[in-house]
Amino acid sequence: MDPACAMAATPNTSEAVVVNDHLLQNVYVYIKSGLPASSAPAGAAPVVLDQKGCRYTPHVIAVQQGGTVEFKNSDPTMHNIHTTPTDGSPSVDVSEGPMGAPQTEHFDKVETMLPVRCNNHPWMQAYINVASTPYFAVTGANGGFVIPNLPPGTYTLAAVQETLGEKDIQVTVPAKGTVKTDFTFAAK
DSSP, rough: OOHHHHHHOOOOOOOSEEEEEEEEEEEEEEEEEEOOOOOOTOOOEEEEEEOOSSSEEEEEEEEEEEEEEEEEOOOSOEEEEEEEOSOOOOOOOOEOTOOOOOEEEOOOSEEHHHHHHHSSSSTTTEEEESSSOEEEEOOOTTSSOOOOOOSSEEEEEEEETTTTTTEEEEEEESSSSOOOOOOOOOOO
16 A cells, blocks of 8 residues: 555565575574674674665574664655564664664664564564574575684584574584585475
């Protein structure tokens, strides 16, 4: 019903499962165990979650605990940012005017797949992940991810997809070289 949304370049469809050539986009990957928690790097730039074409872009983001998310509205219509934590944490619930000034929020509690909705456009949804360490990634359009500079050791690596759930695997990172690993999710 919103004319600004009708002008979007891409159709406003569900982004719950985005698959390209059997590879999943928008999967949050992080070190679940094997590392101590660490504080967010000083001066780390905010992670941007934009409202563009009446959808949140990107659909899944991740930030280190103590870091910030900058919420933007690039659309010529009013949007709303409404997080719905399940652990009793305070929610974010702010409106942003058409192409208005960005708003920044701090995220101090570790969260996995924290839902974000727009109260004005119910199909708009995104997910924020807050990691306790700087070792995390979100899979891209090709289903790939890279977690750089991970120290040598054995870790539990988790991959979380909003609909398909979580898969955990153990990986051992050598002192030199890289490790390649894959996750397999069953269709639901």
